[in-house]
Amino acid sequence: MPKIFYLIFFLQLSFHLFAQPGEWKAFTSKNNVNDIDLKNNELWAATTGGVFSYDIVNNSYGEFTTVHGLKTTDVSSIYLDEQGNIWIGAQNGYIHHLKNRKKWVYYNDIYFSTEINKRINSFFQFKDTMYICSEIGLHTLLIAREQFSDTYTKFGLSPQISGKVNSVLIINDTIWVATNSGVARALRSHPNLLSPEAWKVYTILDGLPDNNVMRIFIFKDQIYAATSYGLAIFDGIRWNVTYGTSGKRIIAAETFGDTIFFITNSEVWRIIDGNLTLISSNFSTNLKSLKVSSKSIYIGTEDSGIICLEDTLQYWILPNCPPTNNLLGLAVDEKGTLWAGTGTVNGKGFLRFENDLWYQYNFSKYPILGSSDYYKVNVGKDNVKWISGWGPGIALVGSDSEIKKVFNSRNGLPSSVVTNPNYTVCAGTVTDSDGKVWINIFNERRDTVLAVLNPDSSFEYIISPLSFISVGITMDHNGTKWFWTGRNGGGIFFYNEKDTVRGMQPGTRWGRVTKSHGLNSDNVSVIAVDRDGEIWVGTMDAGINIIYDALNPLNRIAVYSPLRGQKINDILVDPLNQKWVATSLGVYVLNPDGTTILQQYTFENTGGKLLDNNVVSIAMNGNDGTVYFGTEKGLSVLKTYSITPVQSFTELKISPNPFIINTHNQILIDGLVENSSIKILTSSGELVRNLPTPGGRLASWDGCDTNGNKVSSGIYIIVASSADGSTVGLGKIAIIK
Numbered sequence: 001m002p003k004i005f006y007l008i009f010f011l012q013l014s015f016h017l018f019a020q021p022g023e024w025k026a027f028t029s030k031n032n033v034n035d036i037d038l039k040n041n042e043l044w045a046a047t048t049g050g051v052f053s054y055d056i057v058n059n060s061y062g063e064f065t066t067v068h069g070l071k072t073t074d075v076s077s078i079y080l081d082e083q084g085n086i087w088i089g090a091q092n093g094y095i096h097h098l099k100n101r102k103k104w105v106y107y108n109d110i111y112f113s114t115e116i117n118k119r120i121n122s123f124f125q126f127k128d129t130m131y132i133c134s135e136i137g138l139h140t141l142l143i144a145r146e147q148f149s150d151t152y153t154k155f156g157l158s159p160q161i162s163g164k165v166n167s168v169l170i171i172n173d174t175i176w177v178a179t180n181s182g183v184a185r186a187l188r189s190h191p192n193l194l195s196p197e198a199w200k201v202y203t204i205l206d207g208l209p210d211n212n213v214m215r216i217f218i219f220k221d222q223i224y225a226a227t228s229y230g231l232a233i234f235d236g237i238r239w240n241v242t243y244g245t246s247g248k249r250i251i252a253a254e255t256f257g258d259t260i261f262f263i264t265n266s267e268v269w270r271i272i273d274g275n276l277t278l279i280s281s282n283f284s285t286n287l288k289s290l291k292v293s294s295k296s297i298y299i300g301t302e303d304s305g306i307i308c309l310e311d312t313l314q315y316w317i318l319p320n321c322p323p324t325n326n327l328l329g330l331a332v333d334e335k336g337t338l339w340a341g342t343g344t345v346n347g348k349g350f351l352r353f354e355n356d357l358w359y360q361y362n363f364s365k366y367p368i369l370g371s372s373d374y375y376k377v378n379v380g381k382d383n384v385k386w387i388s389g390w391g392p393g394i395a396l397v398g399s400d401s402e403i404k405k406v407f408n409s410r411n412g413l414p415s416s417v418v419t420n421p422n423y424t425v426c427a428g429t430v431t432d433s434d435g436k437v438w439i440n441i442f443n444e445r446r447d448t449v450l451a452v453l454n455p456d457s458s459f460e461y462i463i464s465p466l467s468f469i470s471v472g473i474t475m476d477h478n479g480t481k482w483f484w485t486g487r488n489g490g491g492i493f494f495y496n497e498k499d500t501v502r503g504m505q506p507g508t509r510w511g512r513v514t515k516s517h518g519l520n521s522d523n524v525s526v527i528a529v530d531r532d533g534e535i536w537v538g539t540m541d542a543g544i545n546i547i548y549d550a551l552n553p554l555n556r557i558a559v560y561s562p563l564r565g566q567k568i569n570d571i572l573v574d575p576l577n578q579k580w581v582a583t584s585l586g587v588y589v590l591n592p593d594g595t596t597i598l599q600q601y602t603f604e605n606t607g608g609k610l611l612d613n614n615v616v617s618i619a620m621n622g623n624d625g626t627v628y629f630g631t632e633k634g635l636s637v638l639k640t641y642s643i644t645p646v647q648s649f650t651e652l653k654i655s656p657n658p659f660i661i662n663t664h665n666q667i668l669i670d671g672l673v674e675n676s677s678i679k680i681l682t683s684s685g686e687l688v689r690n691l692p693t694p695g696g697r698l699a700s701w702d703g704c705d706t707n708g709n710k711v712s713s714g715i716y717i718i719v720a721s722s723a724d725g726s727t728v729g730l731g732k733i734a735i736i737k
Contacts, residue, residue, distance in 0.1 A: 021625060021639045021668075021698065024609035026050075026065040027353070028073050028634035029325045030318060033300030035122070038291045039080040043298060043317065045306060046078035049634055051088060052319050054306075061319040065634075066608030069104045070096060073611060073633060079123035081130070081143075089120025093134065095141075107141065109148045110134055117164075126170045133165040138177055152177075152193060155184035156201030167215045169223070176223060178213035183225055183239075207239035208232055209246060215253045219260055226253035226262055231271075244276035245269075252290040263287045263299060268309065280309060322358050323348045325611075327630035329376030330619035334383040337401070338619065338628055340635075341375035344390035350374040352401060353635075361387075361395075361403065368406050369395060380431040386439075388426035394439060407439070407451075412459045414449050416442050430475040438481055440473040448483065450495070465508050468493055476529045476550045484524035487540060491515065491522040494553065503554040511553070518557030519545050520564070528571035528579070530592070536579060538568025544581065546594065560594055572618040572627070574642040576695045580627065582615035587629060601629075601638070610636045625698065641694040645674040652718055652731030659703055661710050661737045667701040669731065675723040680705075683715045693720075703735060713737045 028049030035046040043054040050065040050073040065073050070088070077089035088096040093110035110118050110132075117135035124131040129149075132139040137153035154162045161181035169176040170188060177184045182203040190198045203211050210229035217224050223234040230246040231253070232239040245262075248269070253262040260271040261279075265286050268279040279297070287307075289300030297309040298317070305318025322340075329341040338353040349362030349372040362372040370392035378386045384404075385397040393408030409415040409424050416425040425442035432438065437453040448470045450462040470493065471486040480496040491514035494501065504511040515522050521542035528536045535547035544560035547553045563581065570582040577592040586602035587610065601610050610629060617630035625643040629636040653670040669678065678691040678699060689706050693699040701718075705711055713736050720729040 021641050021700070023639050024067050024606065025637040026067045026073075026609065026611055026634060027322060027358075027637070028065055028611070029323055030063070030321050031301075031303045031305055031323055033289055033302075033306055034075065035077045035289045036291045036298055036300045036306060037078050037080045038293060038298065039084065042080075043291070043306070044078050044080060044086065045300060046075040046088060048075070048091075049073050049321065049325055051075055051078065054317050054319075063319055063321075066611065069098075071106060071108075071608060073608075077120050077122050079125075081123075081125045087123045087130065089123065089132070089134075091119050093118030093120060093136075095120060095132065097146075105146060107146075107148065110136065110139065121164070121166050122168070124168045124170070131168045131170070133168055133177075135164045137163065138165045138168060150194060154196040155179070155186075155199040157197050159201055159203060159205075160196055161201055161203070166213060167217075169216045169218060171218055171223070176216045178216040178225060180212045182208060182211045183213055183216060202234075202239060207241075209239075209241050214250055217253060217255060219255045220258075224253070224260070226250040231260075231262065242271065242276075243274060245271075251287060254290050254292045256292040256294070259292075261290060261292050261297060263290050268297060268299065280314070283307070320357055322351055322353075322635065323360055323362075325634040326632050327351070327635050328617055329388070330617040330628050330630045331377035331379050331385070332619045332621045332628070333379045333385060333399075335399075336621045336623055336626075338621075339377040339379075339385055339387070339397075340617075340630060341377060341387065342372070344373055344375050347371075347373040347375065347390070350377065350387045350395070354401075359401075361397075366403055368403060370406060370408065376426075376428055378429045378431075380429065380437060381435055386429040386437065388428055390425050391423050393424040394426040394429070407453075412453070413439065413451050414441055414443070414461070417444055427471050428473045430473055430481060432475065432479055438473065438475070440470055440483065442469065442471065444469070448493075450481070462495070462497075464493065464495070464510055465505070466493060466510055466512060472526065474527050474529060476535065477533045478550060480550060482527045482529075482535065484527050484537075485522070486525055487523055489522045491517075491519055492524055492527065492537060492553075500551065502552040513547070513553050513557070517554045518559075520559050525568050526570050528573055530573045530579065531577040532592075536571050536573075538571050538581070540567055541565070544568060544571075544594075562597060563588065569614070569616045570618045572620055574620055574627075574640075575622040575644040576642050578642060580618050580620070582618045582629070584614045586610065586613045587615050587618070609638075625696070641696055641698050641700075643697040645672055645676075645695070645697045647673070649673060649720065649722075649727050649729030652720060652729045654718060654731045654733045657732075658734035658736050661703055661735065665702070667703060667733060669699045669701065669718060669720070670697060671729060671731075672697050672699060672720050673722050673727070673729075676720045676729075677723075679719045679721070681717040681719060683717065685717075688716065710737070711735055 030047040030049045030052045032048040033045045037044050041056040045052050053062040071094045072090045074091040076091045079087040086098040095107040097105040115136050119135045121133040128143050130141040139151045140149040164180040167178040173188050175188050184199040184201050186199045210227040212228040213225045215226040225232045228249050231242040250262050267281040285304045286302040291298045299307040324342050327340040331339050340351045342348040352359040363369050373390040374387045376388040383399040387395040395406045396404045398404045407413050413424045415421045417423045427440040427442045430438050435455040439451040441449040446467040448464045452460045468490045469488045470483040472484045474482050483493040494511050499509050521539035523540040525540045526538040537545040543563040543566050546558045548556045567584045572580040579590040581588040589599040603613050611633040612631035615629045619628045622644040625640040627638045655668050659667050675695045676693050680688040718731040
């Protein structure tokens with residue numbers, strides 16, 4: 001029985017506004033282009049961050065991720081069939097068929113295979129059959145019946161080749177198959193193509209320059225094979241290397257008119273009348289895929305989108321997107337702008353996401369940065385951003401989003417490595433009420449240094465008498481600085497210059513918390529301070545601890561049992577004091593005291609809208625309830641009700657207004673004080689329903705009465721009361737059935 005299922009919806013090519021809480025967005029890098037196809041002035045690209053389309057005439061883009069219907073964003077191949085429908089193959093074997101740009105049909109036969117490697121490499125349509133090339137073999141799918149048919153995995157007897165199929169070609173009644181072990185051919189009319197003996201095999205023994213054949217195609221009635229060691233032509237018996245191509249590692253090949261085009265990792269070539277010509281070379285990125293039109297050559301690249309070559313012109317085709325899917329150390333500034341780091345090795349700098357546009361700060365654009373290895377963001381006083389680097393020090397970005405200065409070992413920071421005095425690793429910052437910036441220095445000497453930048457721009461330095469390597473810093477309501485050690489072990493260290501915390505080692509102002517004091521692990525991965533001043537400690541291997549008294553941290557430490565044994569990557573405290581816990585198994589939302597798991601978000605239960613279960617960083621805009629989840633597969637974004645409440649009532653904002661039953665889903669009520677309660681009244685004052693609220697600025701009503709029935713058309717009064725009932729806010733809404 002074929003494993004297929006459907007999702008029908010009308011596609012939108014851009015999603016810029018949330019309708020209401022509970023809706024998702026996803027932002028992925030489309031830079032790594034695995035495959036491209038072209039038809040009717042539409043260019044389509046399969047990338048490691050989903051799919052994008054480009055309208056050549058209108059210069060416009062469309063983007064597709066798991067939010068828009070894909071089952072995964074790691075897409076390996078794309079094909080526009082004879083009817084203009086789109087076929088999308090994934091790294092994990094999933095096949096997506098977008099029919100008439102409206103209906104998704106999914107095929108998971110290959111996905112559920114027991115084989116380890118299932119990548120879809122290419123598609124080829126012949127009449128009503130789609131031939132699918134994968135790492136497993138060659139599959140046939142009956143398009144009209146939406147049903148898989150046969151799978152061919154072994155070709156020939158002596159020699160016999162099997163496994164990875166890169167390309168297929170059907171000419172007249174002959175099927176040609178290009179694999180990583182040679183070429184196979186058979187009559188399509190053969191009664192049993194499943195039998196290996198139905199296939200004739202060609203390898204280097206038959207003249208192929210290499211057994212790894214990337215593409216097989218016909219040109220001027222002759223069969224060509226593009227291999228990892230040159231281009232070969234078939235003379236009916238043997239293969240012969242095309243003049244000048246021997247030794248060239250061909251990645252992709254295409255024909256147009258009287259020309260053969262092919263690419264290597266770094267070069268673009270063409271062959272006209274047997275003459276080989278180099279078109280372009282010395283690209284700054286590896287080349288991966290190729291498509292040709294009458295005017296242009298389109299080349300998919302490893303990290304720069306699509307290059308378009310037109311005569312002497314060269315330009316890039318890439319929608320605005322993050323340059324990498326690896327988004328770390330997220331932070332939201334006072335204006336609601338998201339900032340992100342990208343890595344400690346081979347990083348892409350740091351990023352700003354504002355008004356649905358991405359901006360990149362890297363060494364190439366800003367040499368002052370010294371490197372592109374920036375991985376963590378902290379927001380300081382007056383909305384400045386401190387961007388921690390792994391090696392180059394720390395960058396200061398002003399409230400105007402401009403780089404003001406980079407602090408390193410040349411201008412005030414100590415080095416991190418004994419053998420390299422110019423190498424400084426920063427592990428985060430905190431800013432105290434006096435405006436001092438406490439910069440945590442990752443130090444291999446294990447005498448972790450705090451570099452304190454005073455408001456007058458002078459530095460002072462604090463060296464711990466305790467031996468440890470710190471990977472992060474936070475500060476509690478009492479001004480105590482807390483440090484965690486990650487996989488280096490050692491537990492938690494804390495410092496308070498006012499010597500007000502019990503448990504400090506005498507005369508040092510430093511203290512330590514370990515397993516011997518009640519932690520369930522010394523491999524601490526993150527520390528967060530909640531709105532009640534409690535210290536939430538996440539570990540790399542044993543879940544969460546809670547330190548209830550920050551002034552006496554050794555006194556009472558609790559183990560949070562529901563997440564025992566889990567790897568905690570990050571903890572966010574929202575405006576309602578709820579805890580958002582990022583783990584390797586998704587995100588948990590806990591109530592303020594942690595006694596209840598309110599929600600769990602995973603790749604599976606969100607339908608892939610959470611791009612990956614391994615969420616490495618979380619940040620939030622408390623002014624609008626937007627939560628950002630950083631993963632190694634991109635950024636997922638969720639609109640929530642966790643919005644900072646207003647200080648006092650004014651007129652409530654109600655939307656949509658009017659509310660049309662069976663057209664709209666929810667009525668949003670905005671402008672609530674903390675822990676408000678709501679009453680819905682008729683215009684004559686009769687009670688329709690009492691509503692609890694999430695506790696923040698926003699609540700919702702579904703238009704139903706206490707019994708769950710839709711209310712009648714009319715004008716309704718919404719009355720919001722503060723927790724003690726001393727103040728109220730009012731609003732009106734028209735409801736239409």
